[in-house]
Amino acid sequence: MTDVVVGIVGFRCAQAIAECLASLDGSSHPVRAVYVCENGGAAGFAELEAVLRDRFGGEGVPADGVSGEIDRGVVLRPAGAGHAVGEIRLLRARHNLGYAGAINAMIAALASRPDWSALWILNPDTEPRPDALAALVAHARAGGYGIVGSRLIVKDSGRVQLYGGRWRHWLGRGYNIGLGAAADSPVDRAAVERAQQYVSGAAMYVSRDYIAQVGPMSEDYFLYAEEVDWCLRRRGFRLGYAHESVVLHDHGATIGSSVDRRARSPLSVFLDERNRLILTRRFYPAAFPVAAVATLLLTGQYLRAGAxxxxxxxxxxxxxxxRGETGRPRRLGPAGAPEL
Structure with a gap:
């Protein structure tokens, strides 16, 4: 049995995390532990702890090994029998670390644990089906993959969000393989694996060996594109796609990345545009001049949408x-709230 730890990055979205954990708790494959790194400060952490205690019961005890960018840790052990989740570890970040920074803080906290072989990173607004993790474990073991993705289904529409992703370097944009297909459409899994260059960060299963050899996520992006960067740095590791691993995704519900350009949060818009150029310059420098012009022209889509x-x-x-600006946006306030 492969021991899997789940990692979730939160920012003042306690109810969404509780729903995600409720889905995980019905998993047919046991979850060794769930680590949740709360980026939303003391108030966000207090709400998260209260909501999860109310939902799962159990007494919270201080977590050991808290250091670095984490200033508090609490361990919750769900009360009663029949739980797939062994324990829930809540980590409070000293400040908003961004997505990769929070993932890396969880990886650092896991470093001393011998009892895990893979980290399943999930967005707070995902709901894994009961057999999703079992399918990932089986596929990863059979193929010797470093990272494996799931079939992401948009919760509202019931259509495919993606099977895997490709980076269109001349446009500086990602491409969702399978976008808009019916949820139960037949798929050539091998063809998806040949075509994909990255696995969505909304649901990515990463082996411990991958993390040890490739290293942690790059924190240059703060939010968006860091999973693409991580996959493009994969060395000799293969990327897999487990079609039987189905994960529902309430796309953009927790970070304001709505498909409606007028409704998108300013932070998501700013980072989306900035990070496309950061990644393209890093991995496809020859294409950067063309991508820079293309991305500038494509910003006009906001005007056409009235945004x-x-x-x-x-x-x-x-x-x-x-200009090559990386890391935490300069306009992000000290409490972690966007000021754009």
Whole structure:
């Protein structure tokens, strides 16, 4: 039996995390532990702890090994029998670490644990089906993959969000393989694996060997594109796709990355535009001049959608990417709230 730890990054979305954990608790494959890194400060952490205690019961005890960017840790052990989840470890970040920073803080906390062989990273707004993890474990073991993705289904529409992703370096944009297909459409799994260049960060199963040999996620992006970077750095590891691993995704519910350009949060718009250029320059330098022009032209989509404010934000993100700005956005407030 492969011992799997789940990692979730939170930012003041306690109810969404509780729903995700409720789905995980029905898994047919046991979950050794769930680590949740809360980026939303003391208030976000207090709400998360209260919601999860109310949902799963059990007494919280201080976690050991808290250090670095984590200033508090609490361990919850679900009360009663029949739980797939062994324990829930809540980590409070000293400040908003961003997505990769929070993942890396969890990886650092896991370093001294001998009892895990894979980290399953999930977005708070996902709901794994009961057999999703078992399918991932079986596929990863059979193929010797470093990272394996699931079949992501948009919760509202019931259509495929993606099987895997490709990076269109001339446009500086990702491409979702399978986008819009019926949830139960037949798929050539091997063809998906040949075509994909990255696995979605919303649900990515990463082996401990991969983390040890490739290293942690890059924190240059803060949010968006870091999973693409991680996969493009994969050395000799293979990327897998487990079609029988189905994960529902309430796409954009927790971070404001709505498909409606008028409804998108300014932070998501800024980072989306900036990080496309960061990644393209890093991995496809020959394509960067073309991608820079293409991404600038494509910001006009915000104007056509009537999202004038977000058009200005998109231009600011594009300019930041052109200048090579990385890491925490300069306009992000000290409490972690976007000030764009």
């Amino acid at each position: 004038v404010r977000n058009f200005r934000v998109a231009l600011a993100g594009w300019w930041a990417g052109l």
